[in-house]
Amino acid sequence: MLPEHLAVIMDGNGRWAKARELSRSEGHRAGTEAAKNLVTRCREIGIKHLTLYTFSKENWARPKTEVAQLFDLLTLFLKKELKSLQEQDIRLKVLGEISDFPFGVRQVVAHTINRTKNCKGMTLNLALNYSGRDELVKAFRSIVEAGIPADSITDETISEHLYTAGQPDPDLIIRTSGEKRLSNYLLYQAAYSEFYFTDVFWPDFDEQELQKALDDYAGRQRRFGKTGDQV
Numbered sequence: 556m557l558p559e560h561l562a563v564i565m566d567g568n569g570r571w572a573k574a575r576e577l578s579r580s581e582g583h584r585a586g587t588e589a590a591k592n593l594v595t596r597c598r599e600i601g602i603k604h605l606t607l608y609t610f611s612k613e614n615w616a617r618p619k620t621e622v623a624q625l626f627d628l629l630t631l632f633l634k635k636e637l638k639s640l641q642e643q644d645i646r647l648k649v650l651g652e653i654s655d656f657p658f659g660v661r662q663v664v665a666h667t668i669n670r671t672k673n674c675k676g677m678t679l680n681l682a683l684n685y686s687g688r689d690e691l692v693k694a695f696r697s698i699v700e701a702g703i704p705a706d707s708i709t710d711e712t713i714s715e716h717l718y719t720a721g722q723p724d725p726d727l728i729i730r731t732s733g734e735k736r737l738s739n740y741l742l743y744q745a746a747y748s749e750f751y752f753t754d755v756f757w758p759d760f761d762e763q764e765l766q767k768a769l770d771d772y773a774g775r776q777r778r779f780g781k782t783g784d785q786v
């Protein structure tokens with residue numbers, strides 16, 4: 556079985572660079588290449604929703620120069636890839652508070668979203684300035700603002716008020732670089748996700764590494780509370 560929704564925590568760009576005596580900036584550049592290749596591969600094999608953790612709300616705590624470089628790489632990526640996204644029929648969506656980003660970045664993000672809004676082959680969600688807890692706070696606020704009576708709020712109501720409204724929950728979450736934590740990623744949506752951790756640093760996560768993760772996932776039994784005999 557192929558996951559319908561694959562979510563990735565692309566981690567280890569800095570350590571990949573350090574191991575090669577390169578700058579962190581070179582690591583992020585290589586990481587962007589890996590992300591581009593992953594998008595293409597996921598589209599080819601038929602994944603319908605791909606979510607990439609691109610910039611967390613906590614990442615603002617990094618040195619200003621590094622944050623600026625991450626914005627530059629994102630802008631360049633979207634400008635360079637627009638045509639290819641359209642050709643591959645990939646729709647871009649953003650999960651996160653993009654309004655805090657510099658004007659130029661917001662502009663190119665909005666342009667790419669607009670130009671790909673009718674694409675149906677795959678949805679590419681970029682988690683940008685994303686925080687799972689903030690997403691929930693925002694959802695609860697909008698539920699209250701909409702005047703939805705307390706006793707009619709269900710788990711679907713909450714799902715519908717998240718950035719991922721209308722999309723299935725991630726079936727598989729991959730994290731690279733050996734770290735084993737969620738880092739505030741998709742807290743609500745990850746309720747029944749399968750997890751795959753690899754020591755490979757993000758820039759080295761290629762087609763073969765993806766296949767290993769997918770093979771591992773295919774061998775899992777998802778029971779959702781039932782016994783093994785029932786599923």
Ligand code: IPE
Nearest residue numbers: 565566567568569570571609
């Ligand atoms: C992931 O790589 C990229 C972002 C978080 C933007 P890191 O930059 O976190 O790499 P490490 O963890 O320092 O190796």
Ligand code: IPE
Nearest residue numbers: 564565566608609610611738
């Ligand atoms: C998570 O990676 C965020 C992204 C991949 C964009 P980090 O490297 O920032 O995570 P922590 O803070 O070390 O957990």
Ligand code: MG
Nearest residue numbers: 566567568569
């Ligand atoms: Mg990291």
